[in-house]
Amino acid sequence: MKVRLLPTLAWLQWRLIVNRLREGGKRDAMEKVSRVSELVVLVILGLLALPVVLLLAIGGAVAGWMLAAGGAVVKGTVVAASAVAAVPVMWVVLRPLFSVGEARSGSTTLLRLLPVPRAVFRNLELLRSLLDPVVLAFVPPLLLLPLGMLARGAVTGGLLALAASVLLLATVAALGSTVSLAIQLVARRRGRAELVTFALIVLLSVAGFLPQLFVHGSRPRPAARSTTAIERTISGPSALPLFIRYSPAGLYGTALARAAGREPTGVAVALGFLLLTAALLTVVSQALLNRLLTSSGSGGGGGSGGVEATATWRLPGFAVPTVAVAVAEARAHMRTVRGKIAVLTPALVLALMSIAFRHQAEGPMPVRMGNMLLIFLALFGSTGMATFSVNQFAVLRGGQLLEGVLPLAVRGLLTGKLLATTAMVIMATVAGAIVLVVLGPEVRAPFVVAAALAGIAAHVTLAPVAAVLSALFPKPVELSAIGRGAQPHGLAVLINLLGTLVALAPAVALGAGAYLLTHRAWLVPAAVLGELALAILFARLALPVASRLVASRGDNITLVASGH
Amino acid sequence: MQYAVQTTNLTKSFGDTVAVDHVDLAVPAGAFYGFLGPNGAGKSTTIKCLTGLLRQEQGTIRILGLDPRSDDLDIKRQTGVIPEDEALFERLTGAETLTLVARVHGLAGSVAQQRRSELLTLLGLDGAAGKLVVDYSHGMRKKLALAVALLPSPRLLFLDEPFEGIDPIASHQIKELLQRFVGRGGTVFLTSHILEIIERLADHVGIIDRGRLVVQGTIAEVTAGRTLEDAFITAVGAPPAAARTLEWLG
Incomplete structure (x- = not known):
């Protein structure tokens, strides 16, 4: 029974992949081109990865050969092999975290209703981690390393290294399965999943800047008394911190080092720890799977809030329906993980950059660093909101259909959408500007105001282009996801980025011109304010043109919004 | 007679698939019109064309006497819609x-x-x-x-499967509400797979099959003394009798 199921389940995975290429039969040629171009990028990435996989495999065999040769190269080879082994281990931990917002599909419900033994689910979960393309790429070097040792005549060492590789892969499978199932359990409650996603995205944003906080400027640092991790590994695994020594990759490295040194007891201990880790993780993953299969998930998020009054929002110069759309969309966007991230990111990143720059300078921040912060502030305005601005018809899903049946002219609708994203850009840039003024007092306040205004102006200038890009490349997204699932179409993002650079140019030219001619800092924001007025005028003139193009793509927008 | 919805040769295709094929709808003002058809017959695509969510390739549409191509917003101000897919933020x-x-x-x-x-x-x-x-x-x-x-408070309601997933009490209230709406002069254009609901509520019926409108008229004309289920099966063609197939099914 179980054996018969395996080809069926393999076929199922294959069809799911193939049918992804076929879905959306109702869509037009433009939409199909848009989808295929996304796939082409993946294919190119896959092709580029092939030489890396080949190099890793050769590296594995060579490492085995060197380990069998013994001598001074052993320690370095063990460090390298451990580092390579750490990659799939870290990958199976991180990958499920990146899909936490997408893990609520319940795609296994049908399988759970069919007479599939629970053991098959358990094995499938383990197999799924091993069949991950990134993990698969590390299987050849892990298996060729023992072969390299065997080829050099180190039979016992080679066999022990083979056992270490097999146990490492078993640990990777069990670890991947455990993390993935734990994430699925967390993700069964929307609110909890979104909180985890939000925390992870913030953590990832912050993580990139952490090394800079520890880098000092020009002043030479006294040589550290403590040795680096690599040196400690070379001087003996026991010098490493416990968590590295007893991590799967650390245990694997220890096993290799002992196998190369022909220390059977040492190898046995390391292999024993690896076996114990794999067994424990398998037990935990099975317990998690049982919980997933036997308990029902509650999709609920937060509790029910209060009911607001139906007071009419007004904004001079805009029709009430347009403002209603703006308010509804801004609210809807801000309640997604991506919306919160889009608004908070500039302030967070600028705060970290300011701290890192001050730390690096060890004194007042140099002008070039201040200018860099100003450029970031201006850039974030438009690029940070790309999730919503260049995919404005697909992010709302059913909300877009509702707007489609309400008495709204396309132009009014686009204006409402522009007001919504502009409100978010203003929130983001104001927060970023405040952070910059507080944490970077060397950056002159009028320049900060000018940079914020330039970012807003670029966003407004690009609004008609963003509307057209959204109509040409609508991509269904999950706004609570971390990875590509939340990203707009790649081409739309690229065009938006290039457009932002172009749209910023007039503001930069006007601001710089005003300062160079008059040397009065307060004239810079005034000049950029003039550019903002021009941007609003341009958007008002260009939106009707964009509206016509958007209207001509109405069928496709409806089909994307309704998930066809 | 005044029509709330009137189409002539309404046609909509997706690639090679003709979803709506030269459909001539005539929904009198103040009618409760039940729009029936098997799964994939073209009901939802028709409603999407009528409500402006999709654009027809051929044919004309008149909603409350107005042309959607020129009076789109006026029509939307006078209509309420539940599309097939959830149209909600x-x-x-x-x-x-x-x-x-x-x-x-x-x-x-x-x-x-x-x-x-x-x-x-x-x-x-x-x-x-x-x-x-x-x-x-x-x-x-x-x-x-x-x-x-x-x-x-629209004059015309387009409802695509409004009773799907609704509990019996709410369903009862909605039926009463819709009857009251029609009683006061409103028009309802409703699709449902529950023929009993259509039989109880509708005074006019249209049956669509493979994109073509095969029957249309008052419920008395369409049923001609039969049940609506019999009339429906006759109109769309019944599948092979269950008794003669699936003999393996115990």
Whole structure:
């Protein structure tokens, strides 16, 4: 029974992949081109990865050969092999975290209703981690390393290294399965999943800047008394911190080092720890799977809030329906993980950059660093909101259909959408500007105001282009996801980025011109304010043109919004 | 006779698939029109064309005597729609959704407040009015979609499977509400797979099969003394009798 199921389940995975290429039969040629171009990028990435996989495999065999040769190269080879082994281990931990917002599909419900033994689910979960393309790429070097040792005549060492590789892969499978199932359990409650996603995205944003906080400027640092991790590994695994020594990759490295040194007891201990880790993780993953299969998930998020009054929002110069759309969309966007991230990111990143720059300078921040912060502030305005601005018809899903049946002219609708994203850009840039003024007092306040205004102006200038890009490349997204699932179409993002650079140019030219001619800092924001007025005028003139193009793509927008 | 909905040669294709094939609909003003058809027959595509969500390739459409190509907004101001797919903002609450609709339709604050409150109470959503739609059950979403369609007090309602997933009590209330709506001169264009509902509520019926309108008329003309189920099966062609097939099924 179980054996018969395996080809069926393999076929199922294959069809799911193939049918992804076929879905959306109702869509037009433009939409199909848009989808295929996304796939082409993946294919190119896959092709580029092939030489890396080949190099890793050769590296594995060579490492085995060197380990069998013994001598001074052993320690370095063990460090390298451990580092390579750490990659799939870290990958199976991180990958499920990146899909936490997408893990609520319940795609296994049908399988759970069919007479599939629970053991098959358990094995499938383990197999799924091993069949991950990134993990698969590390299987050849892990298996060729023992072969390299065997080829050099180190039979016992080679066999022990083979056992270490097999146990490492078993640990990777069990670890991947455990993390993935734990994430699925967390993700069964929307609110909890979104909180985890939000925390992870913030953590990832912050993580990139952490090394800079520890880098000092020009002043030479006294040589550290403590040795680096690599040196400690070379001087003996026991010098490493416990968590590295007893991590799967650390245990694997220890096993290799002992196998190369022909220390059977040492190898046995390391292999024993690896076996114990794999067994424990398998037990935990099975317990998690049982919980997933036997308990029902509650999709609920937060509790029910209060009911607001139906007071009419007004904004001079805009029709009430347009403002209603703006308010509804801004609210809807801000309640997604991506919306919160889009608004908070500039302030967070600028705060970290300011701290890192001050730390690096060890004194007042140099002008070039201040200018860099100003450029970031201006850039974030438009690029940070790309999730919503260049995919404005697909992010709302059913909300877009509702707007489609309400008495709204396309132009009014686009204006409402522009007001919504502009409100978010203003929130983001104001927060970023405040952070910059507080944490970077060397950056002159009028320049900060000018940079914020330039970012807003670029966003407004690009609004008609963003509307057209959204109509040409609508991509269904999950706004609570971390990875590509939340990203707009790649081409739309690229065009938006290039457009932002172009749209910023007039503001930069006007601001710089005003300062160079008059040397009065307060004239810079005034000049950029003039550019903002021009941007609003341009958007008002260009939106009707964009509206016509958007209207001509109405069928496709409806089909994307309704998930066809 | 005045028609609330009238189409001539309405045609819509997706690639090689003709979803709606030269359909001539005639829905009298004040009628309760049941639009029937097997799965994939073209009902939802027809409704999407009639409500402006999709553009027809051929043919003409008149809604309340107006042409959607030139009077799109006027038509939308006088119609309420529940499309096949959930047309709701996931990240707005039920109350906020109705507020949006009220504002777009230009309803005064007090009127909007009163209608919203009555609709939420009638549909049993008053306790969930402050909850995000993403946390609603399927039935609650259908009820909210109905509230959205009714809020502007339209002259014409397009309802695509409005009873799907609705509990019996709410279903009973909705049926009464729709009958009252028609009784006061409104027109309902409704699709449903539950023939008993159509048989009980509708006075006019149209049956579509593989994109073509095969039967249309008053319910008495269409049924001609038979049950609606018999008339429907005759119109769309019955599959092979179950008794003669699936003999392996015990």
